[in-house]
Amino acid sequence: xxxxxxxxxxxxxxxxxxxxxxxxxxxxxxxxxxxxxxxxxxxxxxxxxxxxxxxxxxxxxxxxxxxxxxxxxxxxxxxxxxxxxxxxxxxxxxxxxxxxxxxxxxxxxxxxxxxxxxxxxxxxxxxxxxxxxxxxxxxxxxxxxxxxxxxxxxxxxxxxxxxxxxxxxxxxxxxxxxxxxxxxxxxxxx
Amino acid sequence: xxxxxxxxxxxxxxxxxxxxxxxxxxxxxxxxxxxxxxxxxxxxxxxxxxxxxxxxxxxxxxxxxxxxxxxxxxxxxxxxxxxxxxxxxxxxxxxxxxxxxxxxxxxxxxxxxxxxxxxxxxxxxxxxxxxxxxxxxxxxxxxxxxxxxxxxxxxxxxxxxxxxxxxxxxxxxxxxxxxxxxxxxxxxxxxxxxxxxxxxxxxxxxxxxxxxxxxxxxxxxxxxxxxxxxxxxxxxxxxxxxxxxxxxxxxxxxxxxxxxxxxxxxxxxxxxxxxxxxxxxxxxxxxxxxxxxxxxxxxxxxxxxxxxxxxxxxxxxxxxxxxxxxxxxxxxxxxxxxxxxxxxxxxxxxxxxxxxxxxxxxxxxxxxxxxxxxxxxxxxxxxxxxxxxxxxxxxxxxxxxxxxxxxxxxxxxxxxx
Numbered sequence: 384x385x386x387x388x389x390x391x392x393x394x395x396x397x398x399x400x401x402x403x404x405x406x407x408x409x410x411x412x413x414x415x416x417x418x419x420x421x422x423x424x425x426x427x428x429x430x431x432x433x434x435x436x437x438x439x440x441x442x443x444x445x446x447x448x449x450x451x452x453x454x455x456x457x458x459x460x461x462x463x464x465x466x467x468x469x470x471x472x473x474x475x476x477x478x479x480x481x482x483x484x485x486x487x488x489x490x491x492x493x494x495x496x497x498x499x500x501x502x503x504x505x506x507x508x509x510x511x512x513x514x515x516x517x518x519x520x521x522x523x524x525x526x527x528x529x530x531x532x533x534x535x536x537x538x539x540x541x542x543x544x545x546x547x548x549x550x551x552x553x554x555x556x557x558x559x560x561x562x563x564x565x566x567x568x569x570x571x572x573x
Numbered sequence: 574x575x576x577x578x579x580x581x582x583x584x585x586x587x588x589x590x591x592x593x594x595x596x597x598x599x600x601x602x603x604x605x606x607x608x609x610x611x612x613x614x615x616x617x618x619x620x621x622x623x624x625x626x627x628x629x630x631x632x633x634x635x636x637x638x639x640x641x642x643x644x645x646x647x648x649x650x651x652x653x654x655x656x657x658x659x660x661x662x663x664x665x666x667x668x669x670x671x672x673x674x675x676x677x678x679x680x681x682x683x684x685x686x687x688x689x690x691x692x693x694x695x696x697x698x699x700x701x702x703x704x705x706x707x708x709x710x711x712x713x714x715x716x717x718x719x720x721x722x723x724x725x726x727x728x729x730x731x732x733x734x735x736x737x738x739x740x741x742x743x744x745x746x747x748x749x750x751x752x753x754x755x756x757x758x759x760x761x762x763x764x765x766x767x768x769x770x771x772x773x774x775x776x777x778x779x780x781x782x783x784x785x786x787x788x789x790x791x792x793x794x795x796x797x798x799x800x801x802x803x804x805x806x807x808x809x810x811x812x813x814x815x816x817x818x819x820x821x822x823x824x825x826x827x828x829x830x831x832x833x834x835x836x837x838x839x840x841x842x843x844x845x846x847x848x849x850x851x852x853x854x855x856x857x858x859x860x861x862x863x864x865x866x867x868x869x870x871x872x873x874x875x876x877x878x879x880x881x882x883x884x885x886x887x888x889x890x891x892x893x894x895x896x897x898x899x900x901x902x903x904x905x906x907x908x909x910x911x912x913x914x915x916x917x918x919x920x921x922x923x924x925x926x927x928x929x930x931x932x933x934x935x936x937x938x939x940x941x942x943x944x945x946x947x948x949x950x951x952x953x954x955x956x957x958x959x960x961x962x963x964x965x966x967x968x969x970x971x972x973x974x975x976x977x978x979x980x981x982x983x984x985x986x987x988x989x990x
Contacts, residue, residue, distance in 0.1 A: 405603070405773050408603065408773060409603040409773070412601055412603050412775045416775075417774075417775060418603070418773070418774060418775055419772055419773065419774055420603075420772065420773040421767075421768075421771060421772030421773065422771065424714075424715070424767050424771065444774075445735075445736075445871040445872070445874040445875045446871060446872050446874075446875035446960070447735075447736075447765070447768050447769065447772075447868035447869070447871045447872050448872050448957055448958055448959045448960065449957055449959075451959060
């Protein structure tokens with residue numbers, strides 16, 4: 384039994400995978416957890432596939448290597464399912480959380496992930512409708528929290544507010560919070 | 574799989590959550606290793622910082638520049654046109670008596686090279702966070718220790734940090750060590766590029782006033798700008814006295830071995846810590862042990878916890894200071910270990926292993942017991958090291974212990990053959 388929660392995020396450069404991994408970690412830190420959030424830096428450029436990681440534990444985290452056996456994998460960009468093995472390292476207790484227009488069984492086939500659960504959420508549509516731009520990273524946080532109440536939606540929303548308000552203003556920040564909450568509602572798990 | 578995560582907040586309602594949040598945020602803040610070091614620099618508030626940005630150190634200079642721009646520190650920030658100029662400006666400022674800092678990585682350190690030696694031989698206590706990165710070529714921006722290991726004979730003190738927290742703390746204590754009247758040597762505070770420099774962790778920042786009180790004021794004994802008592806810095810020094818000055822430098826480094834633990838003891842008392850020249854982890858009853866520094870030491874610790882549950886008597890020795898080299902401490906800690914693997918995140922291209930290995934092996938020559946010892950070069954150019962790699966090393970050590978001999982002295986871990 385692992386005493387640490389490990390999450391791997393798949394996104395493309397510019398989609399905010401790093402920000403998402405940090406929001407989650409920082410929300411958990413505020414609840415007194417030990418955390419790590421770190422991206423895998425390759426040749427950085429917009430659109431290139433990137434991975435980021437979050438670790439959350441009740442105990443101090445000493446390991447400093449990338450996550451290889453995640454409890455959850457969050458795929459922020461649906462096209463990545465065709466080029467990366469998103470389900471790699473997921474056990475049958477693991478959950479694959481995907482931003483997609485497709486349903487659970489279609490994603491299960493595409494990702495070749497038959498053992499564990501799959502959660503789907505059309506985060507791009509949500510972000511387009513609420514934020515007006517395709518930034519599925521924050522709604523995917525809502526999707527992940529639907530799968531597992533790692534932190535409460537409110538705790539996450541507070542962290543998003545803390546980090547975003549100075550950067551993008553109150554209106555856009557609240558739109559992000561709204562997107563997270565809607566994604567939480569609309570996520571389907573199977 | 575996450576039963577331990579807080580669910581009570583849903584039962585207990587919002588108010589409880591908010592109380593928890595308030596209490597927790599006072600303690601730990603989410604920062605990267607670079608940001609943590611920038612915070613240390615803000616608290617230290619040096620008189621002068623002259624620096625040039627280079628990946629993965631950039632965030633240190635970027636964040637510190639912001640502190641200067643926001644008026645949070647009164648530091649004179651000199652944005653220079655190269656690292657050679659950065660270190661040159663530091664030498665001038667430190668000779669004048671200003672508390673002086675800079676920061677760099679890899680090729681930036683390489684470009685400073687000639688002035689790096691001058692800073693040490695002029696006995697200027699400049700503190701320089703170095704975010705370890707592979708030296709070109711081929712071009713690579715990721716972590717290994719080739720940059721600072723190349724500077725191991727430059728006369729600088731060198732301390733390595735396992736985590737962002739340690740990088741923060743080492744930066745603070747380095748000021749006191751470098752400026753100690755009996756040391757007066759510059760100090761590199763190393764942490765692993767990207768692995769800790771760009772990873773967010775929960776950091777405990779000490780109160781500003783406590784840090785300021787601990788480091789105190791710095792007063793130079795012989796200021797370049799003291800016109801009433803004029804001194805000369807950096808003159809030509811030929812056959813007549815160069816050798817004596819180098820000897821003094823060597824003595825200062827030797828003396829640092831006894832003074833550093835004294836300063837660390839004071840740091841430990843002030844901040845409730847347990848820093849030493851090196852750290853033992855589950856070593857006292859270990860049969861086999863790994864020597865590893867920086868972030869890898871953390872990964873080794875996590876692996877040890879796992880292997881100990883299976884009954885394996887495995888341990889870690891994590892050296893913190895490479896300069897000065899705490900020879901006697903290595904002998905004391907390692908003499909009773911049956912088989913040792915030294916992990917080096919750089920190659921010396923000496924055809925006999927990495928720098929840690931060569932020096933530890935030499936130190937153990939003075940030990941009555943001669944433990945079996947082997948070397949692994951790993952992680953060059955940011956190649957990840959996983960618990961599986963560490964387990965392989967321990968399993969090799971088991972075999973070495975059983976066989977009673979080392980078959981292969983220098984090995985390469987996690988590389989395509």
